[in-house]
Amino acid sequence: MRVSRFFAVGVAAAMAVALAACSSSGSSPSETDSGASGEDYPITIEHALGTTTLTEKPERVATVNWANHEVPLALGVVPVGMAAANFGDDDGDGLLPWVKEKLDELGAETPVLFDETDGIDFEAVADTDPDVILAAYSGLTQEDYDTLSEIAPVVAYPEGAWATSWRDVITFNSRGMGMEAEGEQLIASIEQEIDDAIGEYPQLDGKATMFLTHVDPSDLSEVSFYTSHDTRSAFFEDLGLSTPKSVADASAANDEFSGSVSAEQVDVFDDVDIIVTYGDEELIALLEGDPLLSQMPAVKNGAIVALDGSGPLGTAANPTPLAISWVLKDYVALLAAAADKIQ
Structure with a gap:
């Protein structure tokens, strides 16, 4: 079966507009800071493992565990490091096909890939010198979170491990990048794609x-x-x-x-x-x-x-x-x- 690939053109165009035009918006109930995006700092994010405060917009974004890197990539930001795909990788390059396509679209080289076969490689994460670590969809333990927090501020899951909806993955991770408004635009774009697809059936x-x-x-x-x-x-x-x-x-x-x-x-x-x-x-x-x-x-x-x-x-x-x-x-x-x- 040939899998459809229509995200690259539609959302890339939408996000180009969003990145240029979107301004601040209100915060979600899970977030305690009233600022939304851009220059409204500090940003404070409450999650299941603690409270994370960002004093300025992160420039170097790292992600751990499954799929968190897809949020910055969808918003046009290439992480300095991210977890290698440990299943579903059909060619063994550590990238799922939709991630590889997005990197190619952005004209970017593959970031540092963290081998998480035996758990988070804290040393490798630290070596990328991140300003923030995104993990809204993850299985972080409190110990993992505390260790990562010694490297950089960490955005963990809102409620339970491996239970974060795709919308909240975008909301929390984009918030951690200082790009909440752009994240909202991404959610709306995907929702429209879903509505269009199921409308045919x-x-x-x-x-x-x-x-x-x-x-x-x-x-x-x-x-x-x-x-x-x-x-x-x-x-x-x-x-x-x-x-x-x-x-x-x-x-x-x-x-x-x-x-x-x-x-x-x-x-x-x-x-x-x-x-x-x-x-x-x-x-x-x-x-x-x-x-x-x-x-x-x-x-x-x-x-x-x-x-x-x-x-x-x-x-x-x-x-x-x-x-x-x-x-x-x-x-x-x-x-x-x-x-x-x-x-």
């Missing part, structure tokens, strides 16, 4: 969709799924889909990003119209052949979207500022094809 409207976690073909005794706390599942709402009551109830019962039920209780998911998961046609055949899982309406109807979990398409199903536009048309088309099979 009215059959998606309200379809109850769940995201199964990686299915173990050797053990189908449990059905594991991402709760609504996970950004992959939360993104369904952006696409005009709905959260099944079964998943919503399980999400309300705990704060975890995933949950599971015994396959013997699979009838709890009778309210699921569409299933998205990682796998291929072989996995779909396995689900359809299982005496218990085959009873799920979505499986009976073949309303399943199977994504390559190790490739760019599956990776992009976790919505991030640049990945959304890169994958949007193809992802929505796959969901619509599944919706067409609902009986």
Whole structure:
């Protein structure tokens, strides 16, 4: 499948205007400083791991953990250092394709790539001499945050680790760059792209969709799924889909990003119209052949979207500022094809 790539032209043009014309705007409820962007300093940002104050606009931006670098890149700023992609990287260069395309568009060389295979490389981060470290979408521990804060001010996640919505990733990271207004423009641009894409597929409207976690073909005794706390599942709402009551109830019962039920209780998911998961046609055949899982309406109807979990398409199903536009048309088309099979 050739994945659509229409972000580069549309948003680049929009952001060029935004960078030239946008002025200050009001702060979000999570931020305590009344200034917005530009020269309104100090800027104070409250987040789950503390309070960060910036006394002047950062010039050298570093990012750690997954996808945070996509915010400065989308706003035309090349980080001095960022985390190397540790999955979904189809050519082994440490860059996901939408990131590589954006760097090429900006005429920029690849920044320093931090190897986070064994955790954050604090020494490598320090060597880039950053003015701010962005980590609004991350799994930072308090110890990580405290160590990074000795290097530069750190913008951490607003509530929970790995639970930051793509909008808040943009809001908090752009705020940390002193570019809140530009971040708002970016959010509006992506929202418009989403509206345009789903407008072509009215059959998606309200379809109850769940995201199964990686299915173990050797053990189908449990059905594991991402709760609504996970950004992959939360993104369904952006696409005009709905959260099944079964998943919503399980999400309300705990704060975890995933949950599971015994396959013997699979009838709890009778309210699921569409299933998205990682796998291929072989996995779909396995689900359809299982005496218990085959009873799920979505499986009976073949309303399943199977994504390559190790490739760019599956990776992009976790919505991030640049990945959304890169994958949007193809992802929505796959969901619509599944919706067409609902009986």
